Amino acid sequence: MTTPDIVTAAVLVIGDEILSGRTKDQNIGTIADWLTGIGIDLKEVRVVPDEEPEIVGAVNALRAKYTYVFTTGGIGPTHDDITADCVAKAFGVGIDHDPRAVALLQQIPGMVLNEARLRMARIPNGADLIVNSVSKAPGFRIGNVHVMAGVPKIMQAMLVEIAPTLKTGPKVQSVTIPAGLKEGDIGTPLGLIQKAYPAVTIGSYPFQDERGYNTNLVVRSRDTEALVAATNAVEAMLADVREQLSR
Amino acid sequence: MTTPDIVTAAVLVIGDEILSGRTKDQNIGTIADWLTGIGIDLKEVRVVPDEEPEIVGAVNALRAKYTYVFTTGGIGPTHDDITADCVAKAFGVGIDHDPRAVALLQQIPGMVLNEARLRMARIPNGADLIVNSVSKAPGFRIGNVHVMAGVPKIMQAMLVEIAPTLKTGPKVQSVTIPAGLKEGDIGTPLGLIQKAYPAVTIGSYPFQDERGYNTNLVVRSRDTEALVAATNAVEAMLADVREQLSR
CATH class of the missing domain: 3.40.980.10 (MoaB/Mog-like domain)
Structure with missing residues (x-):
């Protein structure tokens, strides 16, 4: 690209x-x-x-x-x-x-x-x-x-x-991933994914609902390939953390 | 003061x-x-x-x-x-x-x-x-x-x-005056009142409701005496303009 x-x-x-x-x-x-x-x-x-x-x-x-x-x-x-x-x-x-x-x-x-x-x-x-x-x-x-x-x-x-x-540029694409986990439980592995995929920007947005604290992760990029790869990495990480916490 | x-x-x-x-x-x-x-x-x-x-x-x-x-x-x-x-x-x-x-x-x-x-x-x-x-x-x-x-x-x-x-200062007091008139009908005399009362700040905020365009005037000051005097001047001006427009 x-x-x-x-x-x-x-x-x-x-x-x-x-x-x-x-x-x-x-x-x-x-x-x-x-x-x-x-x-x-x-x-x-x-x-x-x-x-x-x-x-x-x-x-x-x-x-x-x-x-x-x-x-x-x-x-x-x-x-x-x-x-x-x-x-x-x-x-x-x-x-x-x-x-x-x-x-x-x-x-x-x-x-x-x-x-x-x-x-x-x-x-x-x-x-x-x-x-x-x-x-x-x-x-x-x-x-x-x-x-x-x-x-x-x-x-x-x-x-x-x-x-x-207006002159416009290529649009930023974004994927929102509801984590179903607290920010503090995923912060470290999420930071490693951000480092591994510098072409994306990963934002982590905590919120509170009836079940307690939760997090939306937003992956943004102009590079579709990088967006898909980073999103997959985030999904895999979330599955890992969920499994660890359920043990 | x-x-x-x-x-x-x-x-x-x-x-x-x-x-x-x-x-x-x-x-x-x-x-x-x-x-x-x-x-x-x-x-x-x-x-x-x-x-x-x-x-x-x-x-x-x-x-x-x-x-x-x-x-x-x-x-x-x-x-x-x-x-x-x-x-x-x-x-x-x-x-x-x-x-x-x-x-x-x-x-x-x-x-x-x-x-x-x-x-x-x-x-x-x-x-x-x-x-x-x-x-x-x-x-x-x-x-x-x-x-x-x-x-x-x-x-x-x-x-x-x-x-x-926190260290705090004297509070700004404010009076909101619904003008019942369009901004453009009161702009000139309102500007003269602002000049005459430098210890107040007069804001003019247009809005639209079911009867058309209307204006809220907001007089703000830390000086109560100036606030009252300027508010009276605005009210008198509004009455004047309403009368002129109804002729």
Whole structure:
């Protein structure tokens, strides 16, 4: 197998309301599932407050490190919506009312396009718009950074628009194996299997059900052959440990 | 009002399973609510994979910037549980089986203390243990970093243990005002109120219900007098806008 061209991503959640606990984030899990499904590795998530230096710093750190950055939140019509201005600052470009965005806002039936609403047409110079099929006010892409709404339904509609524009890599395949054993009973042999199969990543996730502590093992890889071999090795190990413990 | 002594915090979630989307994080919201409730400002959250350089880098960045850091995940008995070793590395201290942690693990009835389980007793030199009232295997505190389990029930039990040890600041008080108006109709006057009352932070959160788009306004401050004055100003503004729109 040749080394695949891995595509990586970071998510940047912007908003005081997530950090205060008032709003429980629903977007991180959605984006994580979506990226995994299209063959992009989500490598980092950050949540930052509605403060310019924090947003600018995070945008610049993440866009330098990963193939793509996806931001959520802070693109509405109120004073606390500062994401577009911060992204312009991070890229060192100007920002103004974008005629394409103004035209989209004008499509909203019966809407008075006042000063506040025009704020949603402020787009950094050089950015492409991301269509918002739910409520018109667009997101945008500049460089490798995709700026999306924070409202989950709108954010999800924007992901649909973004999908065809992204470079994707080979998908990670995964097998989940319910161990029926406690983590502590399998930790040592499982670690040896991980060492023997470096092309897979084995995760061990404990949980508790009515019968007590149990473990899900997840084997992940882009290499099908290695995935099958490691999964077989894990199954054999589990059978061994079960037999030892039943003696 | 004198400037209060603000106490800040960051949360570091460690785990591939959150980034792949397999597991949906439940701890960020819990810790955010808990910190707000005891008067500590959560200023940043990061999620990183089970990779040493990423964990070490995040621990060092966050502990230098905030009063406290709280980590979740990666302290179990399997090969992918590398948080304790990474935190030791971040602090430049050694790590070994800690007799206090071994003694706690020995309290588990009927438990064979094998090599894998002893991994849960690996604690960086100089750390204090954080009691785990659910399943014994302890967390630990070193410097301003608190290392906790990822399983929500165990993480929550650890928060209870940590609470009395923390320095806390004056609590942020908040008032939520259902606007009954769209964000775009109030954005401009709301921004003027924010400017007039710099001791408060006003957040504007749109939502959709059966009657269409609506907005919750949240006024937050540590200064009760400013909070009341700004809240009154917001209420008066909302009445004005409603009247104008009904003409």
